[in-house]
Amino acid sequence: QVQLVESGGGLVQAGGSLRLSCAASGSIFSISVMAWYRQAPGKQRELVADISRGGRITYTESVKGRFTISRDNAKNTVYLQMNSLKPEDTSVYYCAVQGVRLSSTSARTYSYWGQGTQVTVSS
Numbered sequence: 001q002v003q004l005v006e007s008g009g010g011l012v013q014a015g016g017s018l019r020l021s022c023a024a025s026g027s028i029f030s031i032s033v034m035a036w037y038r039q040a041p042g043k044q045r046e047l048v049a050d051i052s053r054g055g056r057i058t059y060t061e062s063v064k065g066r067f068t069i070s071r072d073n074a075k076n077t078v079y080l081q082m083n084s085l086k087p088e089d090t091s092v093y094y095c096a097v098q099g100v101r102l103s104s105t106s107a108r109t110y111s112y113w114g115q116g117t118q119v120t121v122s123s
Helices: none
Strands: 002-007 010-015 018-026 030-038 048-053 055-060 067-072 077-082 091-101 109-112 117-123
Touching: 002 030, 002 091, 018 030, 018 091, 018 117, 030 067, 030 077, 048 077, 055 067, 055 077, 077 091
Parallel strands: 010 117
Antiparallel strands: 002 018, 018 077, 030 048, 030 091, 048 055, 067 077, 091 109, 091 117
């Protein structure tokens, strides 16, 4: 089984920074895409940023220029550096991994979610 452990959330003033980390552990052969989503109260979960194994990155428009996603393939870990935070960034942030292969002998892939970490930005 694969587990995702997130860390780095918290309370910060507007204009501040936080860095989220998410480490995937378990019987993992490879991970295709690592991503961060967020969900504010009363709103749908939205993609914040994702990064492929080869380094292709996408960001939602509202975080471009402020957030940076990166990954360490050797550690199966994804990071989200969040700068110039705004009150509207307040959400629960979820890590997700997609296209996970559990062995070299099987092409079957899986997806997993983290438990979420709260990010609160005060004005």
